[in-house]
Amino acid sequence: NAGVTQTPKFQVLKTGQSMTLQCAQDMNHEYMSWYRQDPGMGLRLIHYSVGAGITDQGEVPNGYNVSRSTTEDFPLRLLSAAPSQTSVYFCASSETSGGVGAKNIQYFGAGTRLSVL
Amino acid sequence: EDQVTQSPEALRLQEGESSSLNCSYTVSGLRGLFWYRQDPGKGPEFLFTLYSAGEEKEKERLKATLTKKESFLHITAPKPEDSATYLCAVQAWGGSNYKLTFGKGTLLTVNP
Numbered sequence: 001n002a003g004v005t006q007t008p009k010f011q012v013l014k015t016g017q018s019m020t021l022q023c024a025q026d027m028n029h030e031y032m033s034w035y036r037q038d039p040g041m042g043l044r045l046i047h048y049s050v051g052a053g054i055t056d057q058g059e060v061p062n063g064y065n066v067s068r069s070t071t072e073d074f075p076l077r078l079l080s081a082a083p084s085q086t087s088v089y090f091c092a093s094s095e096t097s098g099g100v101g102a103k104n105i106q107y108f109g110a111g112t113r114l115s116v117l
Numbered sequence: 118e119d120q121v122t123q124s125p126e127a128l129r130l131q132e133g134e135s136s137s138l139n140c141s142y143t144v145s146g147l148r149g150l151f152w153y154r155q156d157p158g159k160g161p162e163f164l165f166t167l168y169s170a171g172e173e174k175e176k177e178r179l180k181a182t183l184t185k186k187e188s189f190l191h192i193t194a195p196k197p198e199d200s201a202t203y204l205c206a207v208q209a210w211g212g213s214n215y216k217l218t219f220g221k222g223t224l225l226t227v228n229p
Contacts, residue, residue, distance in 0.1 A: 004160075006160075031215060033215075033216070035217075040221065041221065042121065042193075042204075042206075042207075042218070042219030042221050042222070043204075043217070043219040044219075044222055045216040045217070048215065048216065050215075058216060059216070090160050090161070092217075094215075097215045100148060100149060100168060102166075102216075104148070104149060104166075104208070105151070105163055105166055106151075106163075107163060108160035108161045108162070108163075109160050110155075110158075110159055110160045111158075111159070111160050114195060
């Protein structure tokens with residue numbers, strides 16, 4: 001049972017380059033999300049999806065795009081990388097997005113560590 | 118705006134020395150409070166979720182409790198393998214993004 005898988009684990013980009021961070025889950029989870037973690041700050045929500053074909057912005061969406069064509073995959077795209085996007089990125093998923101209980105627990109991947117020079 | 122404050126920022130214990138971590142929160146309506154453990158270079162690992170004041174949950178040497186304003190993570194007789202950053206997060210009712218609002222974490226070091 002792989003859970004939430006993120007690739008790559010590490011990436012170095014130059015300012016202006018584009019790239020896609022991959023996230024896949026094998027738990028048939030409805031809800032998926034992307035967070036970034038910066039030193040001295042809590043994790044912050046970038047984008048989220050409540051199901052295939054449905055995405056929306058979180059609290060820090062600028063500079064990032066997402067799509068969700070399948071239940072399993074939720075890639076995060078950086079169109080033109082900036083040094084301010086240097087961070088650790090985590091993908092998370094939960095069985096459902098509404099309600100209360102175990103189905104609402106978000107499980108995280110191991111992260112992608114991104115440096116933009 | 119939902120807010121989570123964790124204290125202390127860092128805690129150093131001797132093996133076997135029990136202590137507690139604090140998570141104070143303000144939220145419009147609490148859907149759930151979550152505790153995660155994060156090891157260096159890894160993603161947050163789910164520990165507990167609490168839903169209403171007075172609720173308690175235990176797992177090995179860890180016990181989480183919840184009041185209307187804060188949560189405590191009690192660590193009884195810790196071992197070096199308990200060393201990690203412990204993250205607290207809240208999820209609120211209402212809105213559409215189901216986001217977790219995280220605190221900055223408490224870095225726990227347990228010395229042998």
